[in-house]
Amino acid sequence: MNRNLILTGRVSLLLFVFLGFILTGCNRGTKSEGVGSGDFEATGSLDAETQEQLNTAKRIFYSLPSPLETAMLIKNAGAEYNEGLMNPTENSSQYITSKSKALNLGIYSTDLSYASLFDQAQATLNYIEAAKEMADGLNILDAINEETIQRLEDHINNRDVIIDIISETLMNSSSFLKENGLEATASVILVGGWVEGLYIATNLVKENELEGKLVERIVDQKLSLDIMVNLLEESPDDEDAMAILEDVKVLKTIFDKITIEQGEVTAVEDPETNVTTLKSESSIEITQKVFNELKSKVIEIRTSYIS
Amino acid sequence: MTKKGILLLSLFACMLTLPMAMNAQCKQFAKNTCKAGLDPYQHDGNYHAALLIEGEEAELYKTFYSDRNYRIGVCGASNLSPIEFKVVDTRNGKVLYDNSLKDFDWKWDFKLESSQQLKIMVKVPVPNENVIEPEEGCVAIMFGSLDD
Numbered sequence: 529m530n531r532n533l534i535l536t537g538r539v540s541l542l543l544f545v546f547l548g549f550i551l552t553g554c555n556r557g558t559k560s561e562g563v564g565s566g567d568f569e570a571t572g573s574l575d576a577e578t579q580e581q582l583n584t585a586k587r588i589f590y591s592l593p594s595p596l597e598t599a600m601l602i603k604n605a606g607a608e609y610n611e612g613l614m615n616p617t618e619n620s621s622q623y624i625t626s627k628s629k630a631l632n633l634g635i636y637s638t639d640l641s642y643a644s645l646f647d648q649a650q651a652t653l654n655y656i657e658a659a660k661e662m663a664d665g666l667n668i669l670d671a672i673n674e675e676t677i678q679r680l681e682d683h684i685n686n687r688d689v690i691i692d693i694i695s696e697t698l699m700n701s702s703s704f705l706k707e708n709g710l711e712a713t714a715s716v717i718l719v720g721g722w723v724e725g726l727y728i729a730t731n732l733v734k735e736n737e738l739e740g741k742l743v744e745r746i747v748d749q750k751l752s753l754d755i756m757v758n759l760l761e762e763s764p765d766d767e768d769a770m771a772i773l774e775d776v777k778v779l780k781t782i783f784d785k786i787t788i789e790q791g792e793v794t795a796v797e798d799p800e801t802n803v804t805t806l807k808s809e810s811s812i813e814i815t816q817k818v819f820n821e822l823k824s825k826v827i828e829i830r831t832s833y834i835s
Numbered sequence: 836m837t838k839k840g841i842l843l844l845s846l847f848a849c850m851l852t853l854p855m856a857m858n859a860q861c862k863q864f865a866k867n868t869c870k871a872g873l874d875p876y877q878h879d880g881n882y883h884a885a886l887l888i889e890g891e892e893a894e895l896y897k898t899f900y901s902d903r904n905y906r907i908g909v910c911g912a913s914n915l916s917p918i919e920f921k922v923v924d925t926r927n928g929k930v931l932y933d934n935s936l937k938d939f940d941w942k943w944d945f946k947l948e949s950s951q952q953l954k955i956m957v958k959v960p961v962p963n964e965n966v967i968e969p970e971e972g973c974v975a976i977m978f979g980s981l982d983d
Contacts, residue, residue, distance in 0.1 A: 587885055589976065591897035594880040597980070601900060604982055691877060698880025699870070703862040706882065744901075748950040751898040755952070758896070793924050793951060795931045803904070803944045806931060810949035 590759035592718045592752060594698055595634060596691070598725030599641035605741040607732045609646035614639040615724070615834045617658040626666060627768040630713050631833045633662035633701070634720025641694055642728060649684045656680055656697075663701060666713065671701040712763035719756060719772050720833060722749075727830040730823040738819055746822075747812045750783040775829045782822045787813040861886060865975035869910035872942065876906040876979025884975035889915065893957040895976050896925065900950045904981040908942045909934075909957055912972030917941070919958045924951065946983065 593601065615635050623629050640655035660672040676697060683689035705714040729746050756776050763769040791809040798805070865884040883895060899905055911918040917939035922932040931953070932943050955976060961969070 587887070587891070587893035589883045589893065589895040591881055591883060591895055591978075593898070596877075597879040597881075600877075600879075600980065600982075601903075604903065695878045695880040696866075699862075699866065699878070699882045702880070702882040703865070703884070707859065707862065741902075744950075748898065748900055751950060751952045755896050755898065790926070790949060790951070792927075793929065793931060795945075801944075803946065804932065806945060806947045806951065808947075808949050808951070 590755045590762075592715075592722060592756055592759060593725070594718065595637035595721035595725070596641045596694055596698060598638050598721060599645050601745050602642065602725060602729050602732070602742070603645045605729075605745045607729065607742050609642070609648065610728075610732065611643075611648070611651060613728045613731050614642065614651070614655070617654045619834060620658045620661045623662065623665070626713070627716065627771070628833070629662045629665040630716040630768065631720035631723075631772075633659060633666065634717040634722070635724040635830075635834060636662060637694075637698060637717070638721040638724040638728070641691075644687065644690045644694060647685075647687060652684065652690060653677075653681065659697070663697075668701050668704050671704060672697045712766035712769040715759050715763060716768050716772055719760070719776065722752075722756070723775075723826065723830050723833065726826050730819075730826050733819070733823075736816065738814060738816055743814070743819075744812065746819075747786055747788065747814055750786055750788060753780045753783055779822070779825060779829070782818065782825055785815075785818045785821075789813075861973035861975070864912060864973045865910070865977065869908050869975040869977045872910070873906055873908055873977060873979035876904070876944075876981050878977060878979050881978065883977065884973055886971055887911075887915075887959045887974045888971045889959050889961045889969040891959050893974065893976070895955040895957070896952065897955070897978070898950060898952045899947055901947050902983040904944070904946045904983060906942055906944050906979045907955060908975075908977045908979070909955070910941055910975045910977070911959065912974070914970045915972040915974070916960045916962045918974055919960055921956045923954045923956060925954045926952075 615632065617636075620632070620636070623632050636655055636659040640652060640659055643651035643655055656672060656677055660677065663671045676693060680690060680693055683693075701717065702714050705711065705717075726746065726749060729742055733740075733742055733746070753776065757773065757780065760769045760773040760776065789811045793806050793808040796805050796807055797803070861884050862882070865882065869884075870878050885893065887893065907920075907922065909918050909920045918941070919939065920934050921930050922943065922945075923930055932945070934940050934943065937943075957974065957976060959972075959974060
């Protein structure tokens with residue numbers, strides 16, 4: 529009996545040692561050394577061959593505009609607010625599959641960002657609830673929790689705080705998915721948000737008025753298409769990502785009909801502000817026919833995502 | 836359960852939870868250190884961070900838009916040497932910014948006259964060629980923007 533107790537005690541001690549290792553071993557170097565040099569570190573031992581392989585290996589990241597950036601680009605282009613272009617929050621209950629939840633998390637996140645940038649308090653609250661429903665459905669733990677919603681309600685008239693909360697929820701979702709090996713879902717969410725932005729933007733362009741910053745922003749999306757294709761192609765075994773890739777490729781064939789001429793880029797730094805300007809000349813060419821084709825295809829794809 | 840069984844189970848639990856704990860801390864690092872340093876630029880919500888080992892390189896492709904002010908932040912854990920990064924025009928490989936010429940500044944502020952797809956090339960330097968145990972730490976690449 530006593531011997532068993534001693535053994536149990538030793539085993540408990542060992543367990544504590546391991547737990548201690550987990551908790552403290554990953555938490556060394558808590559001293560922050562300022563921005564750009566942080567407080568997380570870990571060490572490991574590698575043989576020379578592995579180190580040599582690492583020296584030649586490269587991690588590749590493809591960065592798409594986030595739902596927040598997409599909405600910012602629309603607002604910055606001087607576009608107006610049109611609630612009728614957003615996916616009604618009442619639709620949220622009809623998204624059952626993980627694909628539709630992921631796509632509509634992106635779509636609702638863009639709508640949420642769009643509403644908040646135009647100071648639409650009630651719409652902002654409605655869309656954060658819809659986005660939460662999608663995130664919960666995808667088991668993205670604590671990306672948007674009750675505390676997030678409470679903070680949003682408390683600061684509903686402070687746009688800067690709201691934007692910061694949205695940015696944080698997007699980062700929480702993205703980091704959770706990537707850390708849990710669900711990169712494909714993270715990609716599908718981003719594409720959903722991007723398509724919603726394109727849908728809103730193309731529908732805000734006035735009939736037969738193919739000029740101005742909003743049109744320029746739509747055309748600029750051509751520059752992100754190969755990034756999007758590469759991002760989705762990183763998940764060849766994911767059925768949802770591959771299905772979305774087909775839609776992106778269809779859009780790419782239309783964007784290929786748009787011409788963007790770009791001159792050489794020269795970097796010029798302002799010594800007073802330390803801000804560099806990337807100077808270059810560019811011109812775009814898009815016909816009404818191609819724009820109409822793009823708009824129709826975007827409507828078709830977006831309708832299939834929200835239905 | 837036997838003592839050996841509990842030990843094995845503990846080891847297994849440790850192996851499972853260690854990478855998760857490290858990743859979770861990478862997120863905290865990105866959030867607390869890198870994102871916070873973007874201010875007054877607004878972080879776009881994207882998350883690009885990974886555990887990198889000395890000598891390892893990474894590349895990130897992104898489109899940046901005209902008439903917006905951007906801040907790129909490349910942050911490395913304190914056990915790593917200052918992270919090297921270059922910003923390159925994807926069309927011709929022209930280097931537009933190299934932080935090794937700026938005392939390895941962790942951030943770069945810029946704006947564009949026309950929208951461009953750029954590549955950010957990141958490298959964790961190896962401080963000593965004869966290193967036996969290379970350091971590993973979190974490296975985050977983050978973006979903030981402001982209206983012009």
